[in-house]
Amino acid sequence: MLYFGSSNEPMQPDKRSIPMTTAAIVMSVIAVSTVCCVYISFICGILGIIFALLSRGGETTMSSGARTALTVSVTAIVLTILLFAGSLLTLIMQYGSIEEFWKAYMELVDMYGSGYESMYP
Secondary structure, eight states: OOOTTOOSSOOOOOOOOHHHHHHHHHHHHHHHHTTTSHHHHHHHHHHHHHHHHHTTTTOSSOOHHHHHHHHHHHHHHHHHHHHHHHHHHHHHHHHSSHHHHHHHHHHHHHHHOOSHHHHOO
16 A cells, blocks of 8 residues: 555655754854954855855755755845945045045044054053
């Protein structure tokens, strides 16, 4: 007697990696939560993408958690790039160029000092 959905073939074990999926989820959450910290977010987003792709194991499809982590990681990287580009564009619009910003920054440093010399005479 055969039941619905059963067959005479033995079931193949799932080759997907649950620890890699968990690592991908953790890295994607860190990437999204640190979007304002460009380097950390970018590195964690890339690691989230790598772990999500590696979580497939020998299977052709990813688990739903890995797909979600992949989507969140890509979104975090895109948001990081947009935030960085927007900051750079705002800086250029405000000062005219990077060199002008650097001059204004150095004037402020000269005017207020580096801080430690004035604290400890």
